[in-house]
Amino acid sequence: MGVMTFLRNRMGIILVVLIGFALFAFIASEVVQYGRSFMSGDQTTIGEIGGEKIPYDEFNKRLDQNSKQYQQQFGQNLTPQLTAYVQNITWNQFLTQTLLTKEESKLGITVGNDESYNMTHGANLDPEVARYFTNQQTGQVDRDQLNRFLASIKSLPASDPTRAQWSLFLTGRIEAKRSERYLSLVRNGLYVNSLDAKDDYENKNKLANFKYIALPFSGVADNKVNPTESDYQAYYDEHKAQFKIPNELRSFEYVTFNAAPSKEDSLAVKEQADKLAADFKAAKSDSDFVQINAIDVANKAELKFQKKGQLEPKLDSVMFTVSKGFVYGPYLSNGSYKVSKLVDVQTGPDSVKASHILLNPATEGGLPKTQAKADSIKKLLVAGKSFADLAKMYSVDKGSADKGGSLGTFGRGAMVPVFEDAAFNGKPGEIKIVTSQFGVHIIKIEALKGSAKVVKVATVDRPLLASSKTQSLAFGKAQSFLSNANGDNFNAEAKKEGLVIKTATDVDGLAMQTPGLDNAREVVKWAFKADKNAVSDKAFTVGTQYVIPHLTQVKPAGTLSLDLVKAQIKPAVINQVKAKMLAEKMDAALNGASSIDQAAQKAGVQVVPLQNIVFANPVLPGVAQENKLVGSVFGSQPNKLSKTIKGDQGVYAFVVDGFTNPPAMTSAVRQREQIQQALIQRSESQVFDALKDKGNVKDYRAKFL
Template structure:
């Protein structure tokens, strides 16, 4: 198909790809790390990376551009979740570009002209070039299409928008190539030696057999343990690194007032749907009726014949056993009352083999001229001219043109509706001219296989929404609560009104949704501008609820203070105190004992035998992971009673019966390769984490977005 048409239809894909090209592959699923307090930064800076500021204006332009391209590509309005996704992807792009550019420039890495040319048009083009210049119907790379486009870009003026977009794509390919070179330098420095291979082999294959006794922490009731400030401080000091908060987090408590549709609202909408059903039965123009009355844009798309199993379950059986003109509904589905009509029913082929010649109206001077050319080609074919020869000469779908226009066999749903309608309703040998978003097609039906019943169903809908009266009643309740509540009596007033107080823990500054609350962005933004203990002065509209929040906790970025994590670490601290008591008890039993059975008898428990445990999988059967215990086992001599080992679930003593050594390692090369592959899989994430820590990334987006 024509290059300009191709790009207008595919440029969305290209530009969405551009967003990701500058990113490491390994940060695609990484949660973005946020910066300092909400109040940090200035009014024009959305973030800083390695001291380089990212202005809000520049960042917002990128976000708006990427949102527009995403919307064009997927043909839908962006939900708050998708907006957040695009914003985070744009942020990741900015951060990675700055970090990588500094590293690449420092090392003097470049991509030469020959390398660039090879990435675009060499024997093995970059995967992004292949992906974006592939025939959409065959999936095959179309080199002719690429060459035609490159020629057009060479002659285009510098201010041409398409040329500028192409330059952006090429620049991103070069950046990606530099990134690959940078990573390759680091990866090539990773090395696994024979000793590493031997240690790994033994850790996975050497078996330990031992017996142990255990005193579980649960044997001491929690209320019998007194925790001191010193206990908490000692644990906190030893594990301080675990309390590093990468981003500021805030915790809310909130009450909500339900404004969901009432029974009366549902009945009123059902009545509207009943009227739609009656009118749908008598309308002389089903297509126009749907265009006027359908709310969901998907129902306004051109109708196509569907086979059994392609309709939603409520319709599938009904429509395949009904007569043309049958109206079903109203029925409730996906939050809407719907009415569906069987517009047509027929028996058609399951698959079709066809070929086509695609004519681009933009290259022929308009749609009418494109249709006229298709009609002329049709007459030539009917007069004896070979279809394949004309396809190779005239079709702008170069991928299929090289094969004489052949598209092979395809089933229902594989082609655009207009193309599919012509291919499946025509007869073998027919020549048909149809128009789609790709241009004008001259189709020849070469073969049809199978036969099954298919139906064409039209649907109109009425979303189930709350009435103004229902919304007003819920809003009034929220206002009554606000007038009575303050930061001190929030929970008491909620209890008085029979409201459940819910908690949203550790919310980040860019959160869009909270547990049970979709699109709560305004509420989150309020919380990141409020002081601890503040109660909102208004009810936030979140979906079909009015929500009144209170900010109850702020966890700043950095090492969290002891008072913030005290509740979190209390179970671990309590177990440490219990461990001291149980260790003393177990040590007393070990003193003078000559066997593990004597130890068990003294402490009133039983001996547990364990067989075939490996160091690489430190699981105590029927208990859980016990790293300290299994590590101690593999560091012990057989037939020697151990000292008390303080584990995750209790205190242990053991004796090793013996070890079973594996057969000698005969293929150290393969073992090294396996370890090396695992090392490489971790390396990319660890590289970027290190670079990001060094870059001191600061994210102030919460106060802008």
């Protein structure tokens, strides 16, 4: 089998387990964030883990490898969002490698040479290796196929990059095995006893019936409450742990100057498209015309027949009702004026059932030799040889080869154009040879299903871009604003110019976008280099806008000061003050009251009865979650009027009517298993978080990426 086929198919695994247990990083609910001001560190270190420096050039080399592997695996270019995703994968690889390797070394966790050999040669194959070489029909590992692959790897010269990729794959599998053993030790240390199971069972099944009265915070207008500094300080001290952030955050405001195409620009491009439409109608060779005149690379791609519903809506409603040669447009679509021509129309099958044998020119001595081999295989097939046997023997597409070459039944759009044209324009039993970017295919058409009208449409385009005049006008306004604005008068200048000030709050140093800015990386990088109250010395180009930012706030990593969270906690502090005010009223209503009804009458509120409330779901129907109230209910005796309870939505008093105990738990085994499974799921991320905290991770990526 082809070595590169295996490695290409395994690239997703290589990407994740390339360095140890990188999967571990993705189990966590959040991507690792950096913990100190990004201005720390030197100019060549992108991060530190437990005092061990990560050189930027080493990180960048790995990042480049991962980016190429991602593109190869998924066949798409990296958008800014995907770039950030791969950057985080790469960082997590370094992080997990260092943190877990240290812990594994302390515990003496190893994978010996004999065990490593056994992963690819022995009775206990690595699961990923075994899965790939398993015969789909028998469910057993095809040892002959595995041995041929291993022999082909061994025969390659030491300098061959394929050998390096195979070594990289094995390294990842070995590291994954070590890390799994470490995790197993953690999981085996988790224990749930019968008392834990009993408490959990009762918390979910014991029912409480009670009545309560409430004085809601909403009954007091916010403008009637004036919190003091001591109120803010008291709330801050009580909730200080909530204000610890793992990474530095910055906030900025900004103004934009629109450089999008004007009406005049649109008319000018429309005129170009009108001329293009006239020329397209007169074109003798549609394919040549598209190759010369299309701007979008996608429009230059090989044309294929499409059925109704596969064209974009504007074309889909037209091209199935007109004759061959019809030209539609110009029409505006995805930021371009487009002109489309109906190149061909026919009635064809909806789907095809087919098989193929794929030959790789790279391993067959070039394309001519590969085509000659394909002709020989075709002759064998025509002479009556089994397609399934020859597919297993020769095809480098092992996914289909294991099924006798079968690709199953597929519709239009599932295959590359040249393959699709051959398959959909043949007859059952016909054998064809075509060449695509994947190699040389020997195709056997087994069945044609359904019938529908299909069309082949060619498109040329002219992007709707702003003219230099439009851009210069917007840029000039931006420069004029820059010459007058500074940190002290930014808002005043914006107001004078009639500009809308937008805000980006608590931005992370690695953010690729912010609200209102889809590709804000350069703006964010500026924000993390600037001093507080600084205004950028240039206008950033973001899409069709010129953006001028003003840095308004810096929140360093660690526990935020009261000043930095004061605006954030203001609503909660106001409610805390309301709680004091309303508690006095509730205390007065409870004083001397012998029943909940008397207290309600004195407080001027209604008694609310509730039934079948459980401790594990402390929600008041129609109100909100009230942990303190429900917790107090389950800690009280029936028929006893409570004291005032300060909750999250108001202050309360209650009386318990009674409890309904659940049936006795017949067996704690299942309950213990459920709790233990939940603990195990949480442990994987929590262990990693603990290692990060202990590992003194410092992330300086913001100044490089």
